Amino acid sequence: MIKISIVSYSNTIPFLYGLNKWHFNNEINISLDDPSTCAKKLISNKVDIGLIPVVSIKMIKDPKIISNYCIGADGSVDTVCIYSDIPINEVKNIFIDSDSETSVKLLMILLKEYWKVQPNLIRIKIKNEVLLQKKSTALVIGDKTFSLKNKYKYVYDLSSIWKKLTGLPFVFALWVTNKNFDNKFLSQFNLALSFGVKNIQEAISFFDYKFNYKANLEEYLNNRISYDLDVDKKKSLTYFLEKLRVNGF
Structure with missing residues (x-):
């Protein structure tokens, strides 16, 4: 049995759909986890394949990227954002969601190179909905952002800012293993992912009972999340x- 850890956010719905619908003959077992747990499970060999934050790759012995699909964005992603009632240049403290180290590291780069400010970063575990005190600021990621729309005066989309800074898309998570799989399985694995990405509407309908959010998932998955690990994403x-x-982050 091949154990697979997948991020439990709605942006993985196409991947989940493809893996559920493909004919693996009970070869795989899927667990849904937050991004940091996906990485921890792969590092500790509790799973064989993980959709992991890109900064976690360096922590894995003999990592192999096994798919031409990823969780990425080319411009605004809508679900990795700073929420605040004051402008970023006036912010003293930022509460950071510890679910994904990639988003935290991206924030650190943008604070230094784009905004050129140095607020304190305070790690917390942000639950399904974060209620910020007046004049406080937080980095929130994933489906937790859906409930925050139109609630804060300033919203800074980190993927959009990265695009402004570099002209490139951004890659948040990759399919990685530290095991050796035969080409037949890897081919079927990627065909399953491809099937899901090409059938997003069907995937949303299939998982409607599980991802019951007040968000336009079709718009989000088609026009905010970019799944192909193409040349520009590899460059980014x-x-x-x-x-x-270089920055020692």
Whole structure:
């Protein structure tokens, strides 16, 4: 049995649909986890494949990227944002959602190179809905952002800011393993992911009972999330990881 850890956000609905509908003959077992747990499970060999935050790759022994699909965005993503009632240049403290280290590292780069400010970063575990005190600021990621729409005066989309800074899309998570799989399985795995990405409306309908959010998922999955790990995303990934190295983040 091949154990797979997938991020439990709605942006993975196409992947889940493809893996559920493809003919794996009970070869796979899927667990839904937050991004940091996906990485921890792969690092500790509790799973064989993980959809993990890109900054976690360096923590894995002999990592292999096994798919041409990812969780990415080319411009605004809507679900990795800073929410605040004051402008970013006046912010003293930012509460940061610890679910994904990639988003935190991206924020650190943008604070230094785009906004050129140095607020304190305070790690917290943000629940399904975060209620911020007046003049407080938070980085919130994933489906938790759906309930925050139109509630704050300032919303800074980190993927959009990265695009302004670099001219490139951004990659949040990749399909990674530290095991060796035969080409037949890897081919079927990628065909399953492709099937899901090409049938987003059917995927949304299939999981409607599970992802019951007041959000336009069809718009979000088709026009905000970008699933192909193309040349520009690979270039962006290399550039992002180099930025982390140079800055010591």
